Amino acid sequence: MISPDSEKILTPQSDIFSIKLLQWFDMFGRKDLPWQKNPSAYSVWVSEIMLQQTQVNTVIPYYDRFMKTFPDLEALAQASENKVLHHWSGLGYYARASNLHKTAKIILSHYQGVFPETQEGLESLPGIGRSTAGAICAIAYKKSASILDGNVKRVLARHESIDGWTGHSKTLKLLWKAAENYTPTERIADYTQAIMDLGATLCTRSKPKCHKCPISDSCKSFIAGNPENYPKKKPTKKIPxxxxxxxxxxxxxxxxxxxxxxxxxxxxxxxxxxxxxxxxxxxxxxxxxxxxxxxxxxxxxxxxxxxxxxxxxxxxxxxxxxxxxxxxxxxxxxxxxxxxxxxxxxxxxxxxxxxxxxxx
DNA sequence: AATACGGGGAA
DNA sequence: TTCCCAGTATT
The missing domain is CATH 3.90.79.10 (Nucleoside Triphosphate Pyrophosphohydrolase)
Known part of the structure; x- marks a missing residue:
């Protein structure tokens, strides 16, 4: 008979999730990515926009070159659109770069060069949606805020056994709810990095390394033995x-x-x-x-x-x-x-x- | 709710 | 090949 640990019994499950993730992050998380050095609203913003639909290894050289050329918001706002797009060439989704430039000009001219400090304020800017606003709040401002990117979607869909394609609004709602449920109030920046890292390194699309995962014991799909069934694939459609x-x-x-x-x-x-x-x-x-x-x-x-x-x-x-x-x-x-x-x-x-x- | 929007990397 | 990715804006 194992004697009950009173501390664990009193700890809500949502807190256990983030505590385990943070312990894992301290041991195995990535802390040396270029945008992790001196995170400011500007650097977090640029990196998050680049990382939309684009993988870390692709982004790194672009990020380094971009920050060298546009070291701060003013430099970006005052650059020509051609030059901004030049530094984005090859990354894809060029509306991201146009919106980045547009937003830099808005912040310089209407916000005295200072980023909005609230989630809603950030979301009002071109190219910043719910997840990116959450990332800036969490990583740059250390405010308790949730993100939901591709990696987090996969981690949560598996942990909660959430069915359905993530492009469906019903599925998305459930995922956001789970994301908010597990978002801690302490060490929010590390937690945000941790859950993304987990998705990128262990909870991968194929062959997830569940034996190394710090939250496998509470992961519904791992317990059911079918983590690779989540998230559900996008309905296939022939492209012209x-x-x-x-x-x-x-x-x-x-x-x-x-x-x-x-x-x-x-x-x-x-x-x-x-x-x-x-x-x-x-x-x-x-x-x-x-x-x-x-x-x-x-x-x-x-x-x-x-x-x-x-x-x-x-x-x-x-x-x-x-x-x-x-x-x-x-x-x-x-x-x-x-x-x-x-x-x-x-x-x-x-x-x-x-x-x-x-x-x- | 569905679609438009790039390019790379994994399998 | 096919699928998916550190999403957001538009329709």
Whole structure:
């Protein structure tokens, strides 16, 4: 017969959860990530935005470069949109960068350069939702606040055996409720880091290391022997394909014509080659830019995949006889591969520029 | 409530 | 291949 431990009996289960997690974090948690050094609202914000839908190892080099160039909120607010997007090129979800810049300007001009201190104040800013606001409150302000990102969703869905795809609002509500239930009032910054770390290192999507997990004894799915059944997969849906031609117009100076994309669309604010759907339109399309396409050659197509469709793009190399004419359009520039502008460009374009530089 | 939005990495 | 990820904004 084991004598009852009065302290444990009086400790609510929600507190046991965070205590175990914190003990584990002290032993095995990550404490040397670049954004963990001197956390300020600014650095937590930048890192959290970058980490949205993007994994740690991908973010690290971007974060280092970004903070070196924009060390504080004022530097970011005063930078050009092109430069901000330039430092985001390759990370994806470029609306994140546009919103980051927008929010920096709002805080500088309307908040005297000081971040809002409440969850609601933070959530009112472009690009900051419930989870990111919670992360800033918890990590930068040490206020008791909850987060719910991909890792936390997985940990909680398994621990509570919460069914359903996390994209369903019903499932999401249950997950938020669980997140709030376990959020402690003490050591909130470490706890927030701990539950994310657990999801990233032990409670992984496949082959979770439950034998090392500090909360496996209370984990419903572990007890049931089916942790990998949670969270439920997203309903599968076939994604369509789209084919386009990238018109790569090269003028007599060896510069390339590039066009800025509308800010609120795919690749918004980034610079790409003009596109056309049919090869028959190449000549007409070039005319629109004041270029007379004499000859062109079509390069083999490549595929770039988004979450919602595949893009098959065929580069069309066009030698233009036109000079470096003034186009008088704000959405057009001549790009010199040897003196590159600091502008944002999506992956297929940066890939093509590398190829072009090699071959021409 | 459903969809749009990038790119990388794991299996 | 297919799935998923340190989500938010828009429709």
């Amino acid at each position: 394909s789209k084919s386009v031609y990238f018109l790569i117009m090269i003028n007599l100076d060896g510069k390339l014509l590039m066009q800025k994309r509308p800010i609120n669309q795919l690749w918004g604010g980034l610079w790409t080659f003009p596109e056309c759907d049919n090869i028959a339109e190449v000549s007409n399309s070039c005319d629109e830019f004041g270029q007379s396409a004499k000859t062109w050659s079509i390069l083999p197509s490549s595929r770039h995949s988004f979450s919602h469709y595949h893009l098959d793009y065929s580069p069309v190399m066009i030698k233009s006889v036109a000079q470096n004419i003034e186009l008088n359009r704000k959405d057009i520039l001549w790009y010199d591969p040897n003196k590159p502008h600091e502008i944002g460009m999506p992956k297929p374009v940066t890939d093509l520029l590398v190829e072009i530089k090699k071959r021409y």
